[in-house]
Amino acid sequence: AQKITQTQPGMFVQEKEAVTLDCTYDTSDPSYGLFWYKQPSSGEMIFLIYQGSYDQQNATEGRYSLNFQKARKSANLVISASQLGDSAMYFCAMRERVGGKSTFGDGTTLTVKP
Amino acid sequence: DAGVIQSPRHEVTEMGQEVTLRCKPISGHDYLFWYRQTMMRGLELLIYFNNNVPIDDSGMPEDRFSAKMPNASFSTLKIQPSEPRDSAVYFCASSSTSTGGTEAFFGQGTRLTVV
Numbered sequence: 172a173q174k175i176t177q178t179q180p181g182m183f184v185q186e187k188e189a190v191t192l193d194c195t196y197d198t199s200d201p202s203y204g205l206f207w208y209k210q211p212s213s214g215e216m217i218f219l220i221y222q223g224s225y226d227q228q229n230a231t232e233g234r235y236s237l238n239f240q241k242a243r244k245s246a247n248l249v250i251s252a253s254q255l256g257d258s259a260m261y262f263c264a265m266r267e268r269v270g271g272k273s274t275f276g277d278g279t280t281l282t283v284k285p
Numbered sequence: 286d287a288g289v290i291q292s293p294r295h296e297v298t299e300m301g302q303e304v305t306l307r308c309k310p311i312s313g314h315d316y317l318f319w320y321r322q323t324m325m326r327g328l329e330l331l332i333y334f335n336n337n338v339p340i341d342d343s344g345m346p347e348d349r350f351s352a353k354m355p356n357a358s359f360s361t362l363k364i365q366p367s368e369p370r371d372s373a374v375y376f377c378a379s380s381s382t383s384t385g386g387t388e389a390f391f392g393q394g395t396r397l398t399v400v
Contacts, residue, residue, distance in 0.1 A: 214396075218391075275329075278328075
């Protein structure tokens with residue numbers, strides 16, 4: 172069975188600094204995808220970044236990068252140059268195979284301080 | 286494209302009533318997912334469809350819940366009879382195999398309150 176663990180219930184970061192949100196996963200499936208979503212206080216789920224299990228390079232999307240360490244089964248999200256608008260809940264998720272069932276972590280609440 | 290569209294955005298109903306949540310996925314997407322989000326249980330996958338066919342409904346909590354996808358552009362999640370513990374935000378999401386399923390787009394969610 173798939174399992175996603177986000178060990179940081181809450182994180183604080185100073186505006187303009189970088190922050191790393193941790194995510195570890197467990198699966199026996201050799202093919203899987205890892206996702207990060209942002210959920211602001213308004214409630215919508217916003218896709219941020221994707222990493223495939225066979226991707227050789229770490230995914231990047233603007234200020235977001237995914238630090239993928241396959242052997243350690245970790246997929247940490249790095250947000251560079253934090254902005255006040257980054258304050259939100261962040262979810263790590265894993266999907267088995269293309270389009271398959273996804274499992275979400277419990278989320279990390281990030282607060283960016285001015 | 287307008288994205289995944291869910292209706293209603295908010296629903297308040299009395300215990301015992303039937304509730305129907307609606308979802309229109311992004312055109313061309315072949316996967317559709319229904320999730321439920323609560324403070325206690327986080328985000329749970331209830332059921333998902335591929336090409337309108339239910340693939341995995343193991344997350345559906347009990348027989349009071351049912352989901353259908355009569356065509357590629359419409360899905361419903363029905364709760365009958367509803368109970369206060371069904372109060373949650375219900376999300377619909379869709380994704381496409383043609384893009385490798387690298388993204389799943391979520392709707393705005395339906396906030397259900399059962400009193």
